[in-house]
Amino acid sequence: MTIIFEDLSKVKLSEKLRSFVAVGAASLTGLVIRKLKVGQGGTLPGRVLMALDPKSLTYLSRDVYSLVVSGTNGKTTTTAMISHILSNYRTYSNATGANMDFAIAFALSQRPTVSCEFSKAREIGVFEVDEAYLPTVAESIRSKVAVVLNLSRDQLDRNSEVRMVAKRWREFFEANKDIKIVANCDDPLVTYAALASKNTTYVAAGCSWNLDASSCPLCEAKICFDSTSWRCQSCDFERPEPTWNVSLEGDIYHEKQYQGRMNLSIPGKFNEGNALLALAGACALLNSIGEELDVKSSVVALSEFSGSGGRFATYCLDQFDGAMVRTYLAKNPAGWDALISTILASSKKCKVVMGLNANIADGTDTSWIWDVHFEELTDRFPEVVVVGDRRYDLAVRLAYADITPILQEGTQIEVLKGLELDEGTEVIYIGNYTAFFELQKELAN
Amino acid sequence: MTGSNLTLDVVLIYPDLLGTYGDSGNALILKKRAEFQGMKSTIISVDSDEKIPTGGDIYLLGGGEDGPQNYARDLLARDGGLMSAVDQGAVVFAVCAGFQIIGESYVDSKGDIQPGLGLLDAKTSRMPKKRAVGELVSKPLFDMGQQYLSGFENHGSGTELYGDTQPLGRVVAGVGNLDSGEYEGAVRGKIVCTYMHGPALARNPSLADFLLYSATGTHPLLHHSVDDLQRLLLSERLAKVVRS
Numbered sequence: 173m174t175i176i177f178e179d180l181s182k183v184k185l186s187e188k189l190r191s192f193v194a195v196g197a198a199s200l201t202g203l204v205i206r207k208l209k210v211g212q213g214g215t216l217p218g219r220v221l222m223a224l225d226p227k228s229l230t231y232l233s234r235d236v237y238s239l240v241v242s243g244t245n246g247k248t249t250t251t252a253m254i255s256h257i258l259s260n261y262r263t264y265s266n267a268t269g270a271n272m273d274f275a276i277a278f279a280l281s282q283r284p285t286v287s288c289e290f291s292k293a294r295e296i297g298v299f300e301v302d303e304a305y306l307p308t309v310a311e312s313i314r315s316k317v318a319v320v321l322n323l324s325r326d327q328l329d330r331n332s333e334v335r336m337v338a339k340r341w342r343e344f345f346e347a348n349k350d351i352k353i354v355a356n357c358d359d360p361l362v363t364y365a366a367l368a369s370k371n372t373t374y375v376a377a378g379c380s381w382n383l384d385a386s387s388c389p390l391c392e393a394k395i396c397f398d399s400t401s402w403r404c405q406s407c408d409f410e411r412p413e414p415t416w417n418v419s420l421e422g423d424i425y426h427e428k429q430y431q432g433r434m435n436l437s438i439p440g441k442f443n444e445g446n447a448l449l450a451l452a453g454a455c456a457l458l459n460s461i462g463e464e465l466d467v468k469s470s471v472v473a474l475s476e477f478s479g480s481g482g483r484f485a486t487y488c489l490d491q492f493d494g495a496m497v498r499t500y501l502a503k504n505p506a507g508w509d510a511l512i513s514t515i516l517a518s519s520k521k522c523k524v525v526m527g528l529n530a531n532i533a534d535g536t537d538t539s540w541i542w543d544v545h546f547e548e549l550t551d552r553f554p555e556v557v558v559v560g561d562r563r564y565d566l567a568v569r570l571a572y573a574d575i576t577p578i579l580q581e582g583t584q585i586e587v588l589k590g591l592e593l594d595e596g597t598e599v600i601y602i603g604n605y606t607a608f609f610e611l612q613k614e615l616a617n
Numbered sequence: 618m619t620g621s622n623l624t625l626d627v628v629l630i631y632p633d634l635l636g637t638y639g640d641s642g643n644a645l646i647l648k649k650r651a652e653f654q655g656m657k658s659t660i661i662s663v664d665s666d667e668k669i670p671t672g673g674d675i676y677l678l679g680g681g682e683d684g685p686q687n688y689a690r691d692l693l694a695r696d697g698g699l700m701s702a703v704d705q706g707a708v709v710f711a712v713c714a715g716f717q718i719i720g721e722s723y724v725d726s727k728g729d730i731q732p733g734l735g736l737l738d739a740k741t742s743r744m745p746k747k748r749a750v751g752e753l754v755s756k757p758l759f760d761m762g763q764q765y766l767s768g769f770e771n772h773g774s775g776t777e778l779y780g781d782t783q784p785l786g787r788v789v790a791g792v793g794n795l796d797s798g799e800y801e802g803a804v805r806g807k808i809v810c811t812y813m814h815g816p817a818l819a820r821n822p823s824l825a826d827f828l829l830y831s832a833t834g835t836h837p838l839l840h841h842s843v844d845d846l847q848r849l850l851l852s853e854r855l856a857k858v859v860r861s
């Protein structure tokens with residue numbers, strides 16, 4: 173395998189060789205992992221690549237016009253939506269949801285080795301990036317656009333205080349004024365970061381979780397929220413005017429021009445916000461390379477988007493009556509609250525199953541479940557089936573919300589298949605990170 | 618508690634500043650357990666722009682990020698409501714950052730020594746080793762019908778007790794107040810502090826009842842199905858920590 177750069181002269185032979193060896197080793201590792209079926213093959217190969225060639229991100233992203241997506245919730249879905257909108261271009265993406273620097277390096281190392289001499293097609297990178305890695309990754313790949321979704325509490329045991337993340341973003345945006353920011357103006361912490369740049373497009377993507385932004389990041393005074401806006405009680409920090417919005421009925425507007433009707437096939441009000449950010453992000457990226465996005469046909473294209481990595485997917489449980497299970501992933505209180513609203517918005521008869529683990533990838537501190545508003549479910553779902561390693565934590569939490577927890581042991585798929593269901597009942601499964609992917613694996617087998 | 622008709626007012630202080638670790642869960646658990654005992658109970662949630670009522674029965678202070686910690690201390694000192702309530706015999710349950718700010722002094726994110734509210738003989742300073750993160754198990758030093766207390770700790774500073782402030786428990790697993798010490802939490806009169814979140818009262822129903830008893834003088838009478846679940850949770854957690 174060879175990598176051919178546009179201006180070979182500037183790359184030392186030793187460095188080029190190094191990159192070549194690193195990419196080869198990483199690809200081989202990925203191949204082995206997929207052959208042995210021990211993973212999705214994005215993490216370890218990426219680590220191999222970065223270890224052998226720490227500067228690989230910068231090399232590999234040459235001539236690729238990149239956009240990064242970051243935030244606590246909705247990264248994978250929004251990234252996949254943007255790739256979907258830009259499917260006419262040659263795009264690279266870390267679609268498996270691995271979102272540290274090494275995973276992005278690995279995604280880029282999979283670029284075909286075509287010389288730019290005869291290929292004039294634009295190459296586009298659409299990458300989701302972990303919140304903490306946003307500055308380093310965006311800088312290394314010279315990202316044109318950063319789409320920032322939301323910031324809320326997540327993985328408390330890792331001590332990633334959300335305000336620190338917002339501050340780091342702010343400093344980065346201030347120092348890198350060329351990057352176009354596409355920011356959710358309904359989230360005060362995201363806005364706080366984005367305001368550091370004059371080069372920001374504001375999108376009214378909604379934000380139902382504001383417990384982490386209840387005090388002003390500039391002056392600590394209280395931030396007051398009403399149904400459509402927010403402002404600091406004391407200083408002049410307030411919600412900027414968005415240029416992208418969607419009406420309650422789902423009509424999309426860009427700079428007050430009607431662009432079409434939101435008609436997603438995946439559920440959830442928050443996904444409408446993700447879709448709006450995806451449109452604004454794709455638009456900004458194409459503008460940065462002197463092209464224009466056909467927004468109206470992109471809106472139509474989004475109606476065919478069916479989710480990514482099993483999020484929002486439905487499966488048949490191969491019971492005699494063909495009961496369906498819809499699988500949802502939620503990693504933190506904001507995510508769970510959003511899904512609770514989504515379940516309540518549906519009028520279907522359903523049974524709810526919740527899975528909770530506390531592995532390293534989930535965060536080992538489960539206290540956040542007490543921030544989830546399970547009480548909203550009590551009237552409609554007096555019983556909820558609980559599974560996963562930390563089902564007792566969840567059971568106690570639900571009991572204090574006056575919901576009877578039905579504790580179930582065994583693999584999640586066994587529990588789902590063993591459910592006694594009335595005719596026409598759909599199963600709704602919500603799991604946190606490793607619980608969700610454990611189930612996806614079981615469903616795939 | 619007002620008069621003989623038993624009511625319990627739980628005051629949740631500044632959930633907008635001190636509520637990072639599911640701390641409102643402790644308020645919910647106290648309210649519900651008071652209701653199981655036939656009391657009427659209310660959670661009074663006091664945001665940072667509101668005045669702290671002085672007639673509450675139990676006051677809760679939770680964990681918070683470093684910036685809001687100093688701000689919460691300023692507001693509490695200026696408001697004075699918490700100190701008046703303590704003078705009137707109210708119970709205080711303070712977790713993590715809440716524990717630190719009600720002592721004599723603590724260290725903020727910049728490393729500066731900050732005065733606390735002085736409700737405890739306790740000084741908090743940076744721990745020399747790395748942050749204490751993980752399961753925390755202790756043996757309570759007070760009679761509370763539970764052999765072990767279990768929670769999850771996450772703090773970069775440690776707290777030294779002196780004077781008439783006693784520890785809540787002796788550490789069995791985890792770090793607790795100080796990485797060189799052997800104790801967890803603090804008790805002084807009706808003030809109870811801990812580094813356990815989880816939240817603390819979810820895994821430790823006896824600690825909840827201990828606080829309720831301090832506030833109302835009543836013992837839990839009724840056995841409730843929630844107890845069984847909480848005991849299951851506690852023993853599952855203890856088994857995990859002992860095994861590893």
Ligand SMILES: [Zn+2]
Nearest residue numbers: 388391404407
């Ligand atoms: Zn302000």
